Amino acid sequence: MGEALTTLVLVALGGALGSVARVLVAKAVATRLGDSFPWGTLIVNVSGALLIGALLPLLAEIRNVVVSGSGSPAVALLIVGLVGSYTTVSSFSLQTFALMEEGAWRAAIANLLASVALCLGAVFVASKAVAVLTGMI
Numbered sequence: 001m002g003e004a005l006t007t008l009v010l011v012a013l014g015g016a017l018g019s020v021a022r023v024l025v026a027k028a029v030a031t032r033l034g035d036s037f038p039w040g041t042l043i044v045n046v047s048g049a050l051l052i053g054a055l056l057p058l059l060a061e062i063r064n065v066v067v068s069g070s071g072s073p074a075v076a077l078l079i080v081g082l083v084g085s086y087t088t089v090s091s092f093s094l095q096t097f098a099l100m101e102e103g104a105w106r107a108a109i110a111n112l113l114a115s116v117a118l119c120l121g122a123v124f125v126a127s128k129a130v131a132v133l134t135g136m137i
Contacts, residue, residue: 012081014085016081017081018081021086026043029044037110038091041115042118045087045089048087049118050123050126052079052123053122054129055130058134059071059078092111
């Protein structure tokens with residue numbers, strides 16, 4: 001199998017796993033916390049940010065993927081496939097827009113601010129924690 005085909009298979013495998021995990025986590029959270037606020041999507045996105053932050057110091061070439069779109073098999077499987085399909089900016093955007101259309105402006109703004117702040121914070125905290133734990137810092 002050629003390198004390009006191997007990469008596509010790894011992305012597809014990671015994508016299948018990530019999308020199933022997203023549905024399971026979001027449903028579990030909605031069952032526990034209700035669906036009046038998009039808690040499931042928020043939890044999925046923050047936990048995905050934690051995961052990508054934890055992988056960041058371990059897979060140094062992650063930063064290159066953003067620029068070039070290429071990377072190792074681990075990046076194809078874990079970052080592009082798994083985390084890429086697990087996190088869900090499209091659902092976040094749709095749910096925030098729905099809150100706005102319903103006139104629930106406070107909830108829409110809270111979702112926007114919480115999602116951005118918590119996801120960026122999760123990447124930062126996880127990347128630093130893993131770097132410290134692995135002796136990279």
